[in-house]
Amino acid sequence: MEIRAEGRVELVCVLSPCALCDTPFELADGDPLLVARSGRGELVGRVCSGCASSGEEELRERLLERARRLRERADRLEDLACEEIRLPPLRE
Numbered sequence: 001m002e003i004r005a006e007g008r009v010e011l012v013c014v015l016s017p018c019a020l021c022d023t024p025f026e027l028a029d030g031d032p033l034l035v036a037r038s039g040r041g042e043l044v045g046r047v048c049s050g051c052a053s054s055g056e057e058e059l060r061e062r063l064l065e066r067a068r069r070l071r072e073r074a075d076r077l078e079d080l081a082c083e084e085i086r087l088p089p090l091r092e
């Protein structure tokens with residue numbers, strides 16, 4: 001994976017979740033737009049300065065921690081999908 005600046009933020013200010021750690025972070029006009037790309041060059045997404053400035057080991061731990069949380073969330077969603085589903089009546 002590679003993290004690099006690709007252009008500059010052109011919006012005045014936007015809150016965006018980091019593609020790596022999922023923490024919302026602020027992008028302001030003129031800030032470097034940090035994005036992560038996989039080793040094959042596939043776009044992963046915008047990256048917060050915390051991830052971009054962390055060391056290799058810390059970043060690896062962040063990625064593994066997020067993967068663990070996503071796996072837990074996926075398990076919860078799959079459990080819910082297996083339960084009976086009740087929906088509110090549709091409005092007429």
Ligand SMILES: [Zn+2]
Pocket residue numbers: 018019020021022023047048049050051052
């Ligand atoms: Zn991050």
